[in-house]
Amino acid sequence: MGDEKVLKAAVLRYLEAKEKSEPGWKLILGRESLTAAQLRERLNKDKKLWKDIRQWADALAVDMFNEGSKKIESNSGTP
Amino acid sequence: MKAILVRPNFDDATGYTFAFAEEILDWCRQAKIDVVELAEGEAVKSRVEEELRKGADLFIFYDHGSEDALIGQDEQPVIDLTNCHWLKEKDVYTLACLSAKELGAEIWRQKGRYWGYTEVVGFTTDALDEFKKSFNCGFAYLFIERVPHGTALDKARETFDQLATALVSEGKIMAAIYMRKNRESLVDYNAHGPEESSSGGCLLGLLKLPFQYLSARIRRR
Numbered sequence: 001m002g003d004e005k006v007l008k009a010a011v012l013r014y015l016e017a018k019e020k021s022e023p024g025w026k027l028i029l030g031r032e033s034l035t036a037a038q039l040r041e042r043l044n045k046d047k048k049l050w051k052d053i054r055q056w057a058d059a060l061a062v063d064m065f066n067e068g069s070k071k072i073e074s075n076s077g078t079p
Numbered sequence: 080m081k082a083i084l085v086r087p088n089f090d091d092a093t094g095y096t097f098a099f100a101e102e103i104l105d106w107c108r109q110a111k112i113d114v115v116e117l118a119e120g121e122a123v124k125s126r127v128e129e130e131l132r133k134g135a136d137l138f139i140f141y142d143h144g145s146e147d148a149l150i151g152q153d154e155q156p157v158i159d160l161t162n163c164h165w166l167k168e169k170d171v172y173t174l175a176c177l178s179a180k181e182l183g184a185e186i187w188r189q190k191g192r193y194w195g196y197t198e199v200v201g202f203t204t205d206a207l208d209e210f211k212k213s214f215n216c217g218f219a220y221l222f223i224e225r226v227p228h229g230t231a232l233d234k235a236r237e238t239f240d241q242l243a244t245a246l247v248s249e250g251k252i253m254a255a256i257y258m259r260k261n262r263e264s265l266v267d268y269n270a271h272g273p274e275e276s277s278s279g280g281c282l283l284g285l286l287k288l289p290f291q292y293l294s295a296r297i298r299r300r
Contacts (some may be wrong), residue, residue: 028202028204
C-alpha cells in the first residue's frame with residue numbers, strides 16, 4: 001500500500017535524524033533496548049514491530065484530529 | 080496501610096524503572112504508608128514471600144513481567160500463578176509488561192485489585208520524565224488522592240493522552256507512539272474485570288475464559 005510506504009519512509013527518516021541529534025537515544029521495549037540505528041534495522045525486517053508502530057501512529061493521528069474537533073467545537077460558541 | 084515495594088535492577092530496562100520507583104517510595108513515606116522495600120538482591124521470591132507472610136495491603140512491583148509472572152533479580156518469578164494466592168484480596172500496582180493478562184486476571188479472581196499492563200510496555204530515553212509520570216500517576220490517584228478505581232483509571236488515561244499530545248508537539252514522536260500504546264494496554268482490574276478489558280466484548284475472548292480458569296487451577300496444583 002502506497003500510504004504505508006510513505007509512513008514507513010517518514011519513520012525511518014525520523015529515526016535517522018534522531019540518531020544524528022541524540023546518539024544515546026534508545027527505545028526500551030520490554031527486555032529489549034534498541035538504539036535508533038538498531039530500531040531502523042529492525043523495522044526493515046520485523047513486520048510485527050512495524051505493524052505495531054503503524055497501528056499506534058494511526059491511533060495517535062486519530063486522537064489529534066479528535067482533539068482538534070473538540071477545540072473547534074468549544075470555540076464555535078464564542079463571537 | 081502497609082506496602083511492599085519490589086524493584087529488581089539487572090538490565091537496561093530495570094535500570095530506568097528502578098529509578099522510576101524512587102518516586103513511589105518517596106510518596107509512600109510522605110503519605111505515611113508503612114513501606115518495606117525489596118530492591119536488587121532482595122527482589123527474589125524467598126524474600127517476597129517472607130514479607131507477604133508478615134502481611135501487607137499493597138504490593139508494588141517495578142518491573143519485568145510475563146503473562147503469568149513478575150520477574151525478580153535472579154530472573155526467576157517472584158510471583159506467578161503458583162504463589163499468587165499471597166496477593167488474594169490485596170492491591171497490586173505494577174508496570175510489568177504483559178502481567179495483567181493472566182496473573183492480574185487470576186489475582187482479580189481471588190478478589191485482589193490489579194493495576195498493570197496487558198501488552199509489552201515501551202518507553203524512550205528522550206522522555207523519561209514523561210514516562211515516569213505516566214507509570215506513576217495511577218499510584219498517586221489511588222493511594223495518595225484516594226480516588227475510586229474507575230476514576231483513577233480514567234484520570235490516568237487522560238494523563239497518558241495529555242503527555243502523548245505534548246510529546247508530539249515537542250517532536251518526540253516515537254515517545255508519543257509508545258505513550259499511546261501503553262495507555263491502551265493499561266488496565267485496572269477492579270474498575271473493570273479482565274473479561275471486559277482484554278476481550279473487548281469479543282465472543283472468542285469469552286469462550287477462552289473457562290479454559291484460562293482451568294489451566295490456572297491445574298498449574299496451581
